[in-house]
Amino acid sequence: MKLAQPLQVLIDELLKLPTIGPKSAQRLAMFILKLSDDEARQLAFSIIDAKRKVFPCPICGYLTELSPCLICTDPHRDDTLLCITEGVSDVMAIERTGFNGRYFVLNKEFTLLKGSDIEQIDVKTLQEQIAKGAVQEVLLALNPDIDGEVLARYLARVIAPYGVKVTRLAHGLPVGGDIEYTDEITLKKAIEGRKEF
Amino acid sequence: MKLAQPLQVLIDELLKLPTIGPKSAQRLAMFILKLSDDEARQLAFSIIDAKRKVFPCPICGYLTELSPCLICTDPHRDDTLLCITEGVSDVMAIERTGFNGRYFVLNKEFTLLKGSDIEQIDVKTLQEQIAKGAVQEVLLALNPDIDGEVLARYLARVIAPYGVKVTRLAHGLPVGGDIEYTDEITLKKAIEGRKEF
Numbered sequence: 258m259k260l261a262q263p264l265q266v267l268i269d270e271l272l273k274l275p276t277i278g279p280k281s282a283q284r285l286a287m288f289i290l291k292l293s294d295d296e297a298r299q300l301a302f303s304i305i306d307a308k309r310k311v312f313p314c315p316i317c318g319y320l321t322e323l324s325p326c327l328i329c330t331d332p333h334r335d336d337t338l339l340c341i342t343e344g345v346s347d348v349m350a351i352e353r354t355g356f357n358g359r360y361f362v363l364n365k366e367f368t369l370l371k372g373s374d375i376e377q378i379d380v381k382t383l384q385e386q387i388a389k390g391a392v393q394e395v396l397l398a399l400n401p402d403i404d405g406e407v408l409a410r411y412l413a414r415v416i417a418p419y420g421v422k423v424t425r426l427a428h429g430l431p432v433g434g435d436i437e438y439t440d441e442i443t444l445k446k447a448i449e450g451r452k453e454f
Numbered sequence: 455m456k457l458a459q460p461l462q463v464l465i466d467e468l469l470k471l472p473t474i475g476p477k478s479a480q481r482l483a484m485f486i487l488k489l490s491d492d493e494a495r496q497l498a499f500s501i502i503d504a505k506r507k508v509f510p511c512p513i514c515g516y517l518t519e520l521s522p523c524l525i526c527t528d529p530h531r532d533d534t535l536l537c538i539t540e541g542v543s544d545v546m547a548i549e550r551t552g553f554n555g556r557y558f559v560l561n562k563e564f565t566l567l568k569g570s571d572i573e574q575i576d577v578k579t580l581q582e583q584i585a586k587g588a589v590q591e592v593l594l595a596l597n598p599d600i601d602g603e604v605l606a607r608y609l610a611r612v613i614a615p616y617g618v619k620v621t622r623l624a625h626g627l628p629v630g631g632d633i634e635y636t637d638e639i640t641l642k643k644a645i646e647g648r649k650e651f
Contacts, residue, residue: 259524259549261517267504270497275485276478287543288472289501290508290517297505300467301498304486307464308494311487320458320487327456346484352456 264290313345316386318362318379320345334359336391341383341412342398343405351398358396361386363408375408380415387419394422401428461487510542513583515559515576517542531556533588538580538609539595540602548595555593558583560605572605577612584616591619598625 260268264286271282289297313319314326321327328334328348338358342348348360365377386392395416399405413423428446430439439447457465461483468479486494510516511523518524525531525545535555539545545557562574583589592613596602610620625643627636636644 259528260546261504261508261519261523263500263504263507263519264517267500270500273493273497274482276481281473283543283546284473285471286504287541290504292505294505296470297501300470301501303460303464303467304494304498304501307458307460307483307487308489308491310460311458320461322458322460326458331456344484346480349457349480 313364317360318364319348319360328360337393339386339392340396340398343400347398375411387416387421392421394424397425510561514557515561516545516557525557534590535593536583536589537593537595540597544595572608584613584618589618591621594622
């Protein structure tokens with residue numbers, strides 16, 4: 258198929274994005290060509306601008322355009338509770354629950370089982386946060402997989418000297434889930450963690 | 455949730471794209487922030503560049519950066535067969551079949567049933583194409599819906615004075631489809647259009 262070269266380039270660029278297949282890329286490209294010049298410029302500029310202005314907060318690792326970030330400078334946050342997450346998207350998800358503690362984002366892609374990247378963790382900054390003295394509990398909000406498990410053990414060891422409480426997210430049935438279709442490990446955890454009614 | 459403002463702007467811009475919901479927009483934005491500066495610039499530039507350089511071919515209406523387009527200037531195309539489509543995406547789909555005629559793209563979004571936009575059709579350019587004399591058959595490759603039906607009748611009337619053959623895409627079972635789940639109108643058309651085995 259003969260496509261105008263800049264259109265082909267646009268489709269190829271869109272194809273590099275996650276979850277965008279050939280049909281979506283074509284559809285998005287056609288949509289972009291129908292935008293006004295101003296709208297197309299806004300879209301392009303938002304990419305450049307976010308890329309240029311947004312960086313990880315030096316204290317917590319959350320993405321920010323201010324240093325420190327809006328969460329770190331929020332005086333209404335609970336200083337006693339520090340939540341450690343693997344990525345920024347995890348913070349976004351936890352923020353939607355109304356969680357009001359502070360964060361420490363590891364911001365690394367861990368594939369611990371193949372070649373350990375555990376050395377990349379900025380242990381020093383994490384320890385500095387805890388050493389300030391306000392933190393009483395560290396919540397390890399790590400993904401419930403084997404990497405998360407290895408990571409949790411490592412972090413618990415790093416935090417241990419400070420004598421703060423270390424907690425983890427509960428395992429159990431997802432709300433709206435179905436016992437029949439729940440895998441046996443999750444179901445076992447849900448039984449172990451059963452609560453009084 | 456407190457998001458860095460340029461990140462929020464990027465997510466809002468991505469949300470304007472078709473088929474992109476809030477979770478996809480967030481995921482795409484996070485992906486974009488992880489790109490290298492060069493990669494992000496390439497993506498942004500491809501939007502601006504396609505928007506700036508690509509336009510409908512003045513002869514056939516297909517999207518092009520050259521005037522006339524690569525299809526119109528291709529000497530190996532069959533001049534006797536002119537295929538009319540509603541949009542550029544239809545041409546892309548038809549090109550994938552190996553079709554080797556020429557095209558005329560209407561490039562309008564027709565919602566004929568609500569307020570007729572039929573006047574927007576560039577009948578003059580279409581008639582000029584046919585009047586050149588090479589065209590022997592006009593294939594109406596319009597969507598199999600009511601708008602396509604109205605459009606087909608209108609175009610057939612416009613083309614009639616030139617005495618060329620007017621054809622339409624066949625209706626029938628989609629390949630790999632299932633008779634049991636085929637709607638009755640399609641099935642009726644498939645029976646009417648049955649072919650000798």
